Amino acid sequence: MTSSIHLRARGLRQTYDLGETQLRVLQGVDLDVAKGEVVFLRGASGAGKSTLLYILAGLEHPREGTLEFEGEQLFAQKGNRQAILRNRRMGFVFQSYFLLPELTALENVILPAMLGGLPNKGSEAKARELLDRVGLSGRLDHLPSQLSGGEQQRVAIARALVNDPGILFADEPTGNLDATTGAGIIELLLGLARQDGRTFVAVTHDPALSALGDRQLYLKDGHLEQV
Ligand SMILES: Nc1ncnc2c1ncn2[C@@H]1O[C@H](COP(=O)(O)OP(=O)(O)OP(=O)(O)O)[C@@H](O)[C@H]1O
Numbered sequence: 001m002t003s004s005i006h007l008r009a010r011g012l013r014q015t016y017d018l019g020e021t022q023l024r025v026l027q028g029v030d031l032d033v034a035k036g037e038v039v040f041l042r043g044a045s046g047a048g049k050s051t052l053l054y055i056l057a058g059l060e061h062p063r064e065g066t067l068e069f070e071g072e073q074l075f076a077q078k079g080n081r082q083a084i085l086r087n088r089r090m091g092f093v094f095q096s097y098f099l100l101p102e103l104t105a106l107e108n109v110i111l112p113a114m115l116g117g118l119p120n121k122g123s124e125a126k127a128r129e130l131l132d133r134v135g136l137s138g139r140l141d142h143l144p145s146q147l148s149g150g151e152q153q154r155v156a157i158a159r160a161l162v163n164d165p166g167i168l169f170a171d172e173p174t175g176n177l178d179a180t181t182g183a184g185i186i187e188l189l190l191g192l193a194r195q196d197g198r199t200f201v202a203v204t205h206d207p208a209l210s211a212l213g214d215r216q217l218y219l220k221d222g223h224l225e226q227v
């Protein structure tokens, strides 16, 4: 057992069929992420950053390769077990917030906790606490359409944390926001991860922001390079 390793990827390959040809996006990616480590992933548009992050979070299956998550082979798990691991032990923040439009901020944050089996009372208290931590205690009953982009992303961050995941993934969480709001979101995520000792793996285009992590990786020609 290698208890300090949170995530271990070996030989990840991903190709997409484009009619006659194949698009080789990942061509043998190896990656170890330690518990509590903050890793930023950079690379040109189309380099495969989102593809890699989705695979690391078990949201997409690679053509080849293995992924060990907290000592378990993620892709070897039966579908249901994989979904449970994702729901309870991983948090994901997307570029688009993917909030449910008919639910309030508070309800959006509570939802994954209920799916994760936390009792109602406990999940509501947890959701309120997290919305407070992201500075939205005054917006609990707002619908997503009544929130700014930055506020919606902060709801999405609270939602990603409600089941207390050991690892948090973020795919360009600042992509749809202005520079100042975007930098604030990354700093918030980083602070939340550091305070709680969570592992954090995030894609960003911003070299200054990615310098705040423990490690920066650059994806190029299907391979990861250390910056
Ligand atoms: N499901 C798919 N089918 C076919 N091609 C795909 C699919 N998903 C991604 N691609 C292609 O794979 C390449 C990598 O896509 P990906 O979204 O991982 O890039 P990225 O590095 O995240 O780019 P960006 O910085 O623009 O978000 C792109 O050329 C994209 O068009």
Ligand SMILES: [Mg+2]
Residues within 6 Å of the ligand: 049, 050, 051, 171, 172
């Ligand atoms: Mg992307």
